[in-house]
Amino acid sequence: MALRSAVLRYIRVPVQTLTATESKPQPQWSLRASLRLFSSHDVHLTKEEVIDRVLDVVKSFPKVDPSQVTPNVHFQKDLGLDSLDNVEIVMALEEEFKLEIPDKEADKIDACNLAIEYIYNHPMAG
Amino acid sequence: MSTSKGKKLSGMQKQVLSLYRGFLRAARSKPTEDRRQIESIVSAEFQRNSKQVDRKNFLYIEYLLRRGKKQLDQLKSPDTMGLSAFNVSSSKKQNAKT
Numbered sequence: 631m632a633l634r635s636a637v638l639r640y641i642r643v644p645v646q647t648l649t650a651t652e653s654k655p656q657p658q659w660s661l662r663a664s665l666r667l668f669s670s671h672d673v674h675l676t677k678e679e680v681i682d683r684v685l686d687v688v689k690s691f692p693k694v695d696p697s698q699v700t701p702n703v704h705f706q707k708d709l710g711l712d713s714l715d716n717v718e719i720v721m722a723l724e725e726e727f728k729l730e731i732p733d734k735e736a737d738k739i740d741a742c743n744l745a746i747e748y749i750y751n752h753p754m755a756g
Numbered sequence: 757m758s759t760s761k762g763k764k765l766s767g768m769q770k771q772v773l774s775l776y777r778g779f780l781r782a783a784r785s786k787p788t789e790d791r792r793q794i795e796s797i798v799s800a801e802f803q804r805n806s807k808q809v810d811r812k813n814f815l816y817i818e819y820l821l822r823r824g825k826k827q828l829d830q831l832k833s834p835d836t837m838g839l840s841a842f843n844v845s846s847s848k849k850q851n852a853k854t
Contacts, residue, residue: 712803712806713765713769713773714773714776714799714802714803714806716773717773717776717777717780718780718799721777721780721781733770733773733774733777736777737765737770737773
């Protein structure tokens with residue numbers, strides 16, 4: 631399926647309306663979308679993408695003040711959450727990245743940087 | 757917060773968190789509206805207990821854990837649609853059965 635969409639994407643590129651100025655049409659696909667030719671499943675997420683999405687999840691947590699959220703912030707010490715909130719955040723991250731994090735690992739994730747590391751290193755993060 | 761967990765979680769704290777996680781996972785498999793209700797009831801109950809129950813009251817905490825596990829098992833059964841909670845006030849007239 632990835633092959634099909636990759637091929638379609640590739641085929642679409644040459645169809646560009648030429649502007650009045652004779653500038654050569656540039657391929658417009660966003661560089662953020664990684665090139666996925668011939669892969670059976672998605673290539674791994676970039677660290678930047680993981681960081682962005684993790685921070686978004688944390689910022690959207692109702693008890694959190696979004697302006698306090700940085701990639702190094704500690705959930706309980708810096709954001710004033712308790713361990714129950716910690717569980718909820720880790721579960722929200724599970725849903726965002728389509729993962730299932732075992733209890734033993736989840737108990738260790740109590741700060742943004744740990745969450746980012748864990749997810750980035752997880753082969754199944756999507 | 758009366759129950760601030762230090763760097764290392766005690767065995768009992770881990771059990772509590774594990775139970776909490778179990779409830780939230782079970783809630784995921786229910787329809788959206790029920791899931792919201794379950795999450796709100798469970799969250800309120802755990803938060804309340806964390807503030808009201810003495811951390812050293814091991815017997816009571818163990819009792820709550822056992823009771824919670826039974827409730828979780830019931831919740832996991834596909835026949836159960838959701839939870840509800842009712843207030844039992846001292847005035848007997850207000851006892852409502854759900």
